[in-house]
Amino acid sequence: MPLHDAHARTINYLRISITDRCNERCLYCMPEGFTDWKERQDILSYEELLMVAKTAAVMGVTNFRVTGGEPLVRKEAAGFIRDLIRLPGVETVGLSTNATRLKGLAVEFAEAGLKSVNISLDAIEPEIYRRVTGGNVADVLHGIEAAKQAGIIKIKLNAVLMRGVNESQIWPLVEFAAKEQLILRFIELMPVSMPEVLNEDNFFPVAEAKRVISANTEMQPDTRAHGYGPASYYTLPKLGSAVGFIGAMTNLHFCDSCNKMRVTADGKLRPCLGNHEETDLMPALRPHMDADHLRELFLTTLRIKPAEHLFRENYQAGRIMTAIGG
Numbered sequence: 001m002p003l004h005d006a007h008a009r010t011i012n013y014l015r016i017s018i019t020d021r022c023n024e025r026c027l028y029c030m031p032e033g034f035t036d037w038k039e040r041q042d043i044l045s046y047e048e049l050l051m052v053a054k055t056a057a058v059m060g061v062t063n064f065r066v067t068g069g070e071p072l073v074r075k076e077a078a079g080f081i082r083d084l085i086r087l088p089g090v091e092t093v094g095l096s097t098n099a100t101r102l103k104g105l106a107v108e109f110a111e112a113g114l115k116s117v118n119i120s121l122d123a124i125e126p127e128i129y130r131r132v133t134g135g136n137v138a139d140v141l142h143g144i145e146a147a148k149q150a151g152i153i154k155i156k157l158n159a160v161l162m163r164g165v166n167e168s169q170i171w172p173l174v175e176f177a178a179k180e181q182l183i184l185r186f187i188e189l190m191p192v193s194m195p196e197v198l199n200e201d202n203f204f205p206v207a208e209a210k211r212v213i214s215a216n217t218e219m220q221p222d223t224r225a226h227g228y229g230p231a232s233y234y235t236l237p238k239l240g241s242a243v244g245f246i247g248a249m250t251n252l253h254f255c256d257s258c259n260k261m262r263v264t265a266d267g268k269l270r271p272c273l274g275n276h277e278e279t280d281l282m283p284a285l286r287p288h289m290d291a292d293h294l295r296e297l298f299l300t301t302l303r304i305k306p307a308e309h310l311f312r313e314n315y316q317a318g319r320i321m322t323a324i325g326g
Contacts, residue, residue: 003059003060003061003302004302005303005305006305009256009259009305011259011260011261011305012228013061013063013065013260014056014065014260014261014263015067015096015261015262015325016049016052016053016064016065017067017068017071017264017265017324018067018069018071018077018265019069019071019073019074020038020068020266020322022070022322023070023101023135024070024135025133026122026132026133026160027132027162028189028190028197029320038265038266042266043266044285046076046079046080046083048267048289049080049263050084051291051294052269052285052294053084053087053090055294057088057089057090058295061089062089063091063092063094064084064092065093065095065096066080066084066093066094066095066096067096068322068325069323070097070098070100071096072097072100072101072102072105078108078109078111081095081114085112085113092228093116094114095118096117096119096158097117097118097143098119098135098140099143099144099147100136100143102117102119102143102146102147103143103145106147106150107150109150110147110152115152116153116155117152117154118155118156119143119144119155119156119157120157120158120159120160121173123166124137124169124172125137125168125169125172128165128169131165132162155182156183156184156185156226156227157173157182157183159173159187160189161187161188161205161206162204163201163202164201164202165202167204167208167209170186170209170213171212171216174217178236178239181240183226183241183242185243185245185246186244186245187206187246187248188206188246188249189203190249190274190311191311191316192274205249206245206246210245213236217236217238217239218236219235220234220237221234222235226242228260229260230248230254230257231244232244232247248274248309248311254309255272255307255309258272258305263325265323266323267280268280268281269281269297269298270324271301272305272309273309273324274309274311274315275306277301277304279301283297284296284297
């Protein structure tokens with residue numbers, strides 16, 4: 001039986017964060033100089049995470065995504081994904097990563113059964129990418145190529161839009177994604193980490209990104225299902241590619257079909273990214289795992305899942321994005 005929340009939405013997608021740590025310092029995820037990571041004993045073990053996933057699957061959740069922080073900084077992540085894929089009731093498992101470490105791990109993940117990867121790529125120009133993340137875009141490009149060569153068949157690129165930072169990269173990213181035959185998604189900046197992350201000066205709506213693209217090539221609405229999230233898609237016939245848009249701030253119906261919840265690395269079940277409500281799963285996991293108690297906590301969390309996020313209401317993030325989970 002599928003899970004439903006108080007608003008009659010079907011919940012069939014669970015994002016599982018396996019670490020709060022990241023090897024990059026994105027402008028929109030983490031404050032400069034941040035070092036307040038959770039200690040190892042405060043992070044769920046793989047065994048505990050699998051227990052959470054198993055409970056969700058028994059309750060009707062079928063789609064899972066492994067996130068961070070940056071999931072590839074945690075050892076044996078491929079083994080966890082292999083075990084997650086094998087759980088009864090699990091239909092799809094994806095990975096979200098910045099791909100800077102993917103080159104050396106792509107084969108291992110492919111052999112574990114991984115077929116879907118979402119990769120953060122906010123710029124293709126090296127200096128702009130370095131400004132956004134502090135990292136090297138060449139590492140990401142090598143990771144993308146390694147994933148393709150390893151046989152990971154579904155690769156999406158995610159770019160967060162920031163005025164004054166990377167709007168010049170919209171068309172170059174479209175061209176790169178088309179050349180590589182990858183789906184690209186543009187995401188509106190959200191106040192997910194710090195109050196100063198989002199302001200009137202740096203917000204760049206997806207409608208404006210659409211105008212940039214349509215000025216360069218024809219766009220046609222695409223009704224095909226490219227995933228399980230809220231993105232709207234368009235085909236670019238002349239390029240033979242597709243591009244998606246996630247407008248959490250400007251789309252007033254963004255939450256109408258929300259189908260997901262999140263598990264943070266430290267064991268909190270979060271029903272909405274843009275809301276502080278959380279349920280602590282630790283009492284059902286330590287000192288002993290209790291599947292019945294976990295089920296009760298899932299149901300409790302479903303009851304408090306809000307109708308919509310609070311991002312448009314001067315939202316003040318309580319935790320940085322890496323702690324919440326991508």
